Amino acid sequence: MAEARFTVVGGGLAGLMTVIKLCEAGQSVDLLSIVPVKRSHSVCAQGGINGAVNTKGEGDHPDIHVRDTLRGGDFLAEQTSVKGMCYAAPGIIYLLDRMGVPFNRTPEGLLDFRRFGGTLHHRTAFAGATTGQQLLYALDEQVRRYEAAGQVTKYEYWEWLGMVKDESGRVVGSVALDLRTMEIRSLPAEAVMLATGGPGIVFGRSTNSIINTGTAAGRAYLEGAVYANGEFIQVHPTSIPGDDKLRLMSESVRGEGGRVWVPKKKGDDRDPTQIPEGDRWYFLEEKYPKYKNLVPRDVATREIFYVCRDMGLGVHGRDGVYLDVTHISPHVLDAKIKGVMEIYEKFVGDDPRRTPMIIFPGMHYSMGGLHVTFESGSNLEPVVGSPVNQATNLPGLFASGEADHAYHGANRLGANSLLSCIYGGMIGGPAMLSYAKNRSGSATAASSRVFESAKQEWVERFDRIRKMDGPENPYVLARELGEVMTENVTVVRRNDKLRKTLEKLAELKDRWTRIDVLDHGNSSNRPLSFVNQLWNMFALGEVMAKGALLRDESRGAHYKPEFQLPEPKTKDPREDPEWMKLWQQRHEKWAKTTLARNTKNGPEISYEPIPTPVLQPEPRFYA
Amino acid sequence: MATATQASAGTQNPAQVGEKWITFRIWRQESATRPGGFEEFRVPHRKGANVISCLMQIQRNPVNAAGKTTTPVTWDAACLEEVCGSCAMNINGRVRMACSALVDQLEWPITLEPMRKFPIVRDLAVDRSRMFDSLKRVKAWVELDGTYNLGPGPRQSPLEQAQRYLLSTCMTCGSCLEACPQITVDNDFMGAAPISQVRFFNMHPTGAMHAQERLHGLMGPGGIQDCGKAMNCVQVCPKEIPLTTSIAAMNREVNKQALRDLFTRDEDAEEAAGGPA
Numbered sequence: 001m002a003e004a005r006f007t008v009v010g011g012g013l014a015g016l017m018t019v020i021k022l023c024e025a026g027q028s029v030d031l032l033s034i035v036p037v038k039r040s041h042s043v044c045a046q047g048g049i050n051g052a053v054n055t056k057g058e059g060d061h062p063d064i065h066v067r068d069t070l071r072g073g074d075f076l077a078e079q080t081s082v083k084g085m086c087y088a089a090p091g092i093i094y095l096l097d098r099m100g101v102p103f104n105r106t107p108e109g110l111l112d113f114r115r116f117g118g119t120l121h122h123r124t125a126f127a128g129a130t131t132g133q134q135l136l137y138a139l140d141e142q143v144r145r146y147e148a149a150g151q152v153t154k155y156e157y158w159e160w161l162g163m164v165k166d167e168s169g170r171v172v173g174s175v176a177l178d179l180r181t182m183e184i185r186s187l188p189a190e191a192v193m194l195a196t197g198g199p200g201i202v203f204g205r206s207t208n209s210i211i212n213t214g215t216a217a218g219r220a221y222l223e224g225a226v227y228a229n230g231e232f233i234q235v236h237p238t239s240i241p242g243d244d245k246l247r248l249m250s251e252s253v254r255g256e257g258g259r260v261w262v263p264k265k266k267g268d269d270r271d272p273t274q275i276p277e278g279d280r281w282y283f284l285e286e287k288y289p290k291y292k293n294l295v296p297r298d299v300a301t302r303e304i305f306y307v308c309r310d311m312g313l314g315v316h317g318r319d320g321v322y323l324d325v326t327h328i329s330p331h332v333l334d335a336k337i338k339g340v341m342e343i344y345e346k347f348v349g350d351d352p353r354r355t356p357m358i359i360f361p362g363m364h365y366s367m368g369g370l371h372v373t374f375e376s377g378s379n380l381e382p383v384v385g386s387p388v389n390q391a392t393n394l395p396g397l398f399a400s401g402e403a404d405h406a407y408h409g410a411n412r413l414g415a416n417s418l419l420s421c422i423y424g425g426m427i428g429g430p431a432m433l434s435y436a437k438n439r440s441g442s443a444t445a446a447s448s449r450v451f452e453s454a455k456q457e458w459v460e461r462f463d464r465i466r467k468m469d470g471p472e473n474p475y476v477l478a479r480e481l482g483e484v485m486t487e488n489v490t491v492v493r494r495n496d497k498l499r500k501t502l503e504k505l506a507e508l509k510d511r512w513t514r515i516d517v518l519d520h521g522n523s524s525n526r527p528l529s530f531v532n533q534l535w536n537m538f539a540l541g542e543v544m545a546k547g548a549l550l551r552d553e554s555r556g557a558h559y560k561p562e563f564q565l566p567e568p569k570t571k572d573p574r575e576d577p578e579w580m581k582l583w584q585q586r587h588e589k590w591a592k593t594t595l596a597r598n599t600k601n602g603p604e605i606s607y608e609p610i611p612t613p614v615l616q617p618e619p620r621f622y623a
Numbered sequence: 624m625a626t627a628t629q630a631s632a633g634t635q636n637p638a639q640v641g642e643k644w645i646t647f648r649i650w651r652q653e654s655a656t657r658p659g660g661f662e663e664f665r666v667p668h669r670k671g672a673n674v675i676s677c678l679m680q681i682q683r684n685p686v687n688a689a690g691k692t693t694t695p696v697t698w699d700a701a702c703l704e705e706v707c708g709s710c711a712m713n714i715n716g717r718v719r720m721a722c723s724a725l726v727d728q729l730e731w732p733i734t735l736e737p738m739r740k741f742p743i744v745r746d747l748a749v750d751r752s753r754m755f756d757s758l759k760r761v762k763a764w765v766e767l768d769g770t771y772n773l774g775p776g777p778r779q780s781p782l783e784q785a786q787r788y789l790l791s792t793c794m795t796c797g798s799c800l801e802a803c804p805q806i807t808v809d810n811d812f813m814g815a816a817p818i819s820q821v822r823f824f825n826m827h828p829t830g831a832m833h834a835q836e837r838l839h840g841l842m843g844p845g846g847i848q849d850c851g852k853a854m855n856c857v858q859v860c861p862k863e864i865p866l867t868t869s870i871a872a873m874n875r876e877v878n879k880q881a882l883r884d885l886f887t888r889d890e891d892a893e894e895a896a897g898g899p900a
Binding site for chain 1: 653654669671672673675676679682683684685694695697699700701702703704705706707708709722723725744745748751755758759762763764765766767769770772773774775776778779780781783784785787788791792794795824827829830
């Protein structure tokens with residue numbers, strides 16, 4: 001029998017942490033990534049990583065972190081995983097510190113923490129404004145150590161195409177594509193982890209790297225994995241619009257004191273530095289006196305959207321509000337958020353230390369993803385080492401990081417994503433190992449026929465795509481997909497527009513069959529791979545749009561004005577019994593996980609109740 | 624072939640709306656074993672456009688300046704925010720990141736070529752594995768006992784953090800190797816990036832425990848002594864990392880280490896494991 005191996009797909013934080021855990025347990029890992037792992041999208045995270053280390057005398061505690069996270073996600077998150085994550089967080093930050101991440105320090109030499117949205121505590125450890133980059137490098141370095149020792153085989157510039165299942169339906173490996181030679185190969189594995197990130201490119205332009213097409217998760221869904229909460233898409237309140245992408249302006253800008261405002265008078269075209277305080281409207285500070293500019297992202301995004309689209313108060317009459325740090329000393333800005341300042345300077349040409357930035361919300365993150373499970377211990381945290389953790393409904397297939405659905409509910413708090421990626425890998429690796437140990441036979445004992453026929457199917461599919469020479473350009477179809485998804489499935493959702501979106505998706509799928517692959521060769525044929533990915537992107541688009549259409553309520557990032565609860569009569573909604581009744585009704589009907597299963601007729605949506613052993617749901621308000 | 628569908632999707636003929644055109648001269652080479660050459664493209668100018676957004680326009684309408692349908696250009700890119708290190712290429716003869724190369728700040732026509740110090744993969748995409756191999760050679764990591772919760776790491780002053788942070792943003796883009804006159808596509812000089820990484824890890828309190836192993840990694844063929852002190856690296860680094868300061872500092876450490884090695888016998892290994900003074 002051949003040596004037992006594991007496959008991890010994706011070289012971001014979730015994938016690399018999974019690899020490290022498997023290697024520590026003495027296993028051998030094949031690591032697949034469409035780019036060198038050091039270039040994975042985790043590098044883009046700017047602001048930091050949360051952990052209730054409580055070094056600022058604020059009485060912070062993991063329990064408060066749990067509460068902020070569950071409340072921030074409007075009680076749609078899987079509760080035991082959130083508790084496990086928040087309790088593990090301080091240890092994870094210490095671990096990263098030991099790995100050499102250059103976290104910012106206090107004068108005493110301790111880790112420094114900044115404030116982030118959706119909490120009142122200084123809970124976010126940070127390395128300048130490139131925290132994701134530093135964290136990814138730290139894990140990349142540890143994986144390189146295992147690679148040098150021969151435990152990890154990297155398949156960089158390899159794309160995961162699909163699963164290999166044995167006769168019983170167990171996942172026993174993957175089929176993968178070499179993006180340089182276009183060779184297709186099947187890779188046996190005891191278990192497969194999809195840590196393939198988010199689907200930002202389904203929205204065309206987003207804050208995501210252009211590699212984040214969601215293709216692997218989309219394909220897994222098409223092959224039978226359940227996709228959950230697909231309609232929950234986070235639109236980050238502050239990004240710089242661009243023709244190629246929307247560049248993120250980290251929440252840390254507001255965490256360090258950045259203020260959001262617009263001129264009070266419509267059409268006030270004065271230079272922003274010449275507009276006196278009295279003529280500025282700091283609308284977040286006015287509406288949310290407690291959290292001010294650090295309300296959760298969905299709240300900030302809707303307010304900015306409302307001020308621009310409904311009130312017409314956007315800067316220069318267009319989409320955009322000021323994000324102002326000119327009152328902060330340039331020295332402090334450079335020490336804490338230089339990376340963000342530089343992005344604005346480089347890509348816009350203005351110095352944000354001197355003139356207020358102009359920003360607008362941009363698609364940022366998918367709370368939804370492949371449905372995964374957890375085994376809860378008596379402490380209401382996942383039992384580390386249980387094969388149930390991070391497992392999809394397909395035996396042998398696991399998911400973690402942005403590709404899973406569990407940790408963020410209806411809205412993710414800033415600086416919780418790096419944490420959930422690392423925690424998902426920390427419990428996902430051991431879960432894969434115990435899964436493999438519990439199985440009677442090794443995956444490599446599966447008949448060679450299953451590997452050969454899975455590979456052959458893909459070879460034939462790619463042969464068909466390679467010959468496509470119709471009138472449709474795949475990149476134009478992708479742009480149209482992005483435009484319709486951004487217009488109708490981001491900040492404000494309306495059922496008529498969501499129905500139109502599904503019609504448009506059907507049209508795009510039809511046009512896909514008349515695509516010109518643009519390149520019929522076998523040398524680094526990127527369009528060939530992209531045409532295949534595009535199909536999977538359409539599938540995810542359908543899951544998101546249909547999930548949004550059927551969920552007739554507003555919750556977190558999913559906002560439907562037609563189904564909005566009325567405003568409560570009291571500042572604290574819990575003091576308004578009439579309103580609480582409405583809230584309770586809505587809660588009973590909709591506080592459920594959306595499950596999407598692929599059928600011949602597209603996604604079939606059902607709902608699963610969410611156990612709430614950790615925290616009883618309550619109305620979410622930040623005023 | 625520009626179709627009606629494409630025109631309706633935003634690639635309308637810019638001549639009709641009086642837009643400016645940018646001419647691109649782009650290196651095309653199907654693979655390392657095929658001959659290469661320039662192909663010209665004309666792309667409608669858009670405000671705020673950068674080299675990547677123009678390459679994306681070509682993807683949506685892969686027709687060259689002569690009106691002939693061609694294959695889309697192959698290039699590497701991911702984050703488009705200058706943190707992933709993918710899109711380094713020669714733009715108008717100078718190596719830089721394509722995502723932050725705004726067309727309004729470049730001379731037109733714009734010439735795009737792959738980096739020449741790395742084996743070509745296709746068009747503008749190259750194989751930078753020599754850089755990742757160097758990171759293995761110099762053991763660019765902190766030796767960790769395990770990923771268990773062992774409590775906080777060592778205390779460090781804000782000044783130490785600031786110094787390390789400067790070095791930490793190296794994204795292995797290859798610009799410093801491309802600009803280095805000592806490096807050729809087929810020699811083995813490691814270039815500035817891994818040397819600076821040795822300094823980065825040797826500055827960390829735990830990393831310093833294994834400083835001499837990394838210094839040994841800098842010795843020998845392809846190591847630090849191949850540096851010709853041309854100082855080009857520091858001028859092209861997109862992250863403004865003080866690469867030449869790192870090289871000078873590591874040169875001193877390597878020389879000290881070489882002396883120590885001369886006088887250290889195997890039985891003194893335990894003492895030597897205390898690291899450089």
